[in-house]
Amino acid sequence: MFDELQDLYQQVILDHSRSPRNYRVLPxxxxxxQGLNPLCGDSITLYLRIEGGRVEEATFQGAGCAISKASASxxxxxxxxxxxxxxxxxxDHVHEMVTTGKxxxxxxxxxAVFAGVHKFPARVKCAILPWHAALAALEGKEEKxxxx
Amino acid sequence: MHSSTSHHNxxxxxxxxxxxxxxxxxxxxxxxxxxxxxxxxxxxxxxxLAHRFAALELFRSDFPVxxxxxxxxxxIYFDNAATTQKPFAVIHxxxxxxxxxxxxxxxxxxxxxxxxxxxxxxxRARAAQFLNAGxxxxxxxxxxxxxxxxxxxxxxxxxxxxxxxxxLLTEMEHHSNIVPWQLLAKRVGARLVYLPVxxxxxxxxxxxxxxxxxxxxxxxxxxxxxxTLGTINPVADLCAKARKRGxxxxxxxxxxxxxxxxxxxxxxxxxxxxxxxKLCGPTGTGLLYGRQELLEAMPPWQxxxxxxxxxxxxxxxxxxxxHKFEAGTxxxxxxxxxxxxxxxxDRVNRTLIFEHDRFLGELAYERLSGVSGIKIxxxxxxxxxxxxxxxxxxxxxxLVTIMDRFGVALRGxxxxxxxxxxxxxxxxxxRASFYFYNTATEVERFIDCLKESLKIFxxx
Numbered sequence: 246m247f248d249e250l251q252d253l254y255q256q257v258i259l260d261h262s263r264s265p266r267n268y269r270v271l272p273x274x275x276x277x278x279q280g281l282n283p284l285c286g287d288s289i290t291l292y293l294r295i296e297g298g299r300v301e302e303a304t305f306q307g308a309g310c311a312i313s314k315a316s317a318s319x320x321x322x323x324x325x326x327x328x329x330x331x332x333x334x335x336x337d338h339v340h341e342m343v344t345t346g347k348x349x350x351x352x353x354x355x356x357a358v359f360a361g362v363h364k365f366p367a368r369v370k371c372a373i374l375p376w377h378a379a380l381a382a383l384e385g386k387e388e389k390x391x392x393x
Numbered sequence: 394m395h396s397s398t399s400h401h402n403x404x405x406x407x408x409x410x411x412x413x414x415x416x417x418x419x420x421x422x423x424x425x426x427x428x429x430x431x432x433x434x435x436x437x438x439x440x441x442l443a444h445r446f447a448a449l450e451l452f453r454s455d456f457p458v459x460x461x462x463x464x465x466x467x468x469i470y471f472d473n474a475a476t477t478q479k480p481f482a483v484i485h486x487x488x489x490x491x492x493x494x495x496x497x498x499x500x501x502x503x504x505x506x507x508x509x510x511x512x513x514x515x516x517r518a519r520a521a522q523f524l525n526a527g528x529x530x531x532x533x534x535x536x537x538x539x540x541x542x543x544x545x546x547x548x549x550x551x552x553x554x555x556x557x558x559x560x561l562l563t564e565m566e567h568h569s570n571i572v573p574w575q576l577l578a579k580r581v582g583a584r585l586v587y588l589p590v591x592x593x594x595x596x597x598x599x600x601x602x603x604x605x606x607x608x609x610x611x612x613x614x615x616x617x618x619x620x621t622l623g624t625i626n627p628v629a630d631l632c633a634k635a636r637k638r639g640x641x642x643x644x645x646x647x648x649x650x651x652x653x654x655x656x657x658x659x660x661x662x663x664x665x666x667x668x669x670x671k672l673c674g675p676t677g678t679g680l681l682y683g684r685q686e687l688l689e690a691m692p693p694w695q696x697x698x699x700x701x702x703x704x705x706x707x708x709x710x711x712x713x714x715x716h717k718f719e720a721g722t723x724x725x726x727x728x729x730x731x732x733x734x735x736x737x738x739d740r741v742n743r744t745l746i747f748e749h750d751r752f753l754g755e756l757a758y759e760r761l762s763g764v765s766g767i768k769i770x771x772x773x774x775x776x777x778x779x780x781x782x783x784x785x786x787x788x789x790x791x792l793v794t795i796m797d798r799f800g801v802a803l804r805g806x807x808x809x810x811x812x813x814x815x816x817x818x819x820x821x822x823x824r825a826s827f828y829f830y831n832t833a834t835e836v837e838r839f840i841d842c843l844k845e846s847l848k849i850f851x852x853x
Contacts, residue, residue, distance in 0.1 A: 247464070247798045249798070250794075250795060250798050250849070253794070254791075254795075254849055259849070259850065263786075263850075284806060285789070285790055285805065285806045285807065285820070285821050286806065286807045286811060286814065286820045286821055287790075287820065287821075308820050309788065310788035310789075310790040310791045311787075311788060311791045311850070312790075312791070365794060367790075367794070368790070368794060371790065
């Protein structure tokens with residue numbers, strides 16, 4: 246397989262896209278938002294339960310490609326226990342990584358698997374879609390957010 | 394029901410610039426000679442057909458884009474439903490115009506303006522001939538199919554559709570043949586009615602037509618070839634039925650005009666819209682054909698220079714058709730490039746293109762049918778040269794990304810058919826769409842690459 250493809254579709258990403266973690270509606274969520282990619286019709290709804298200023302639980306549901314699904318899956322694992330400010334900072338790091346390929350923060354952890362996305366400009370939106378939804382949820386936005 | 398009624402090429406009646414490959418394959422072959430004839434011969438095509446398709450492959454060398462490698466592999470361009478590639482004939486026509494004749498049209502007295510005006514109007518006359526319109530004045534240049542449809546919606550629609558009226562569309566329409574009518578309907582208090590699609594086999598449910606094609610329907614607008622399903626609709630029959638009931642018709646020929654002979658008189662439509670860039674012409678070009686008496690009666694839609702006959706401070710009067718609908722400096726170079734594209738396509742022969750593209754469409758359908766887990770949209774037989782498909786567990790965009798690494802250019806997504814996709818319970822598909830410069834060999838390689846790509850997701 247081509248090297249760049251291997252970077253994009255790493256085993257971790259394929260694993261999370263096949264068996265997404267925290268893939269369910271969260272009835273007790275107090276922050277939720279839908280991320281929509283109008284180009285492909287993909288949509289991901291993110292559910293957060295925030296207590297005492299920290300994310301207690303994060304889940305998602307929706308339809309998307311391997312990249313957006315894996316990104317949402319890993320997001321729900323990563324944001325658990327974090328404060329809204331920490332999540333916003335993480336968004337910036339993820340955004341920089343998927344657009345430049347450079348991982349500037351050690352907080353990224355497993356999210357570093359998305360560094361390969363930057364070589365596929367058309368797919369950056371897929372990786373970042375769940376993160377837009379997360380920010381929108383934190384802002385308490387009711388409306389859908391879009392990648393456009 | 395899939396067969397179009399306009400198979401007989403008006404081009405064949407059109408004289409010297411329409412010398413056809415069907416008639417003279419050996420002459421044409423000699424003029425370009427020695428390009429791998431054998432490779433193109435389609436597996437499964439009758440020998441005679443394969444021979445004629447092989448002649449088509451010789452035209453590949455007219456397309457500079459096609460010779461390149463993409464991601465280290467020979468480019469296989471299967472995104473022709475989005476836009477086709479451009480031959481040297483078109484590229485050079487535009488270059489020649491800008492190098493020698495560039496000037497604004499219609500108002501100039503000087504030599505260059507005369508040349509530009511003559512070339513622009515010659516392109517219009519050629520467009521009329523290409524669609525077999527009764528006269529050049531029935532052709533309006535637009536930016537695109539989309540703009541042509543918007544023109545009809547805003548001009549004819551505002552004048553002829555009122556509160557309580559209805560517009561009949563089909564469920565397989567592209568967004569550009571839905572949204573302009575939604576805007577119009579909201580504005581005037583009309584409503585939209587849809588002729589259903591039967592299901593995954595992608596046919597219009599014609600059993601419902603008689604019930605739906607009735608007052609208060611004032612307009613029936615439908616696609617000739619579906620850009621997602623590959624269905625070829627019986628446009629002449631649909632137009633005849635509508636005409637009998639006094640209902641105006643608009644045919645969206647975006648996917649058909651470059652792939653088969655189009656004869657608006659034989660189709661019997663009131664309006665027909667098509668894109669230049671989907672038939673080897675430049676982007677930013679499109680055509681609206683409208684019956685003369687309809688265009689005459691329609692109010693202008695965009696206002697400015699060129700569309701007026703006289704302007705006073707408070708009142709103006711309009712130029713004659715089609716100029717009434719072409720405000721501002723037009724895309725002169727685009728029209729001239731389009732003229733070259735018409736000539737080029739008739740030299741290739743649109744009847745042969747139609748047979749060839751349908752052959753590749755059916756070949757691809759057959760080969761794809763053998764891929765496990767696949768769902769293919771649209772009819773198996775009598776389909777146009779495009780195939781959409783999907784897998785339950787592999788997303789279209791992932792496949793398109795991987796296929797791109799193999800040099801295969803496909804499209805993934807909803808193809809501007811969201812309502813149809815929702816009805817079918819689908820979010821996105823992969824689409825391969827063919828043109829005369831594609832070959833059976835490319836289809837075979839596409840299938841091999843697809844199987845290879847799927848392995849990434851099967852965990853194998």
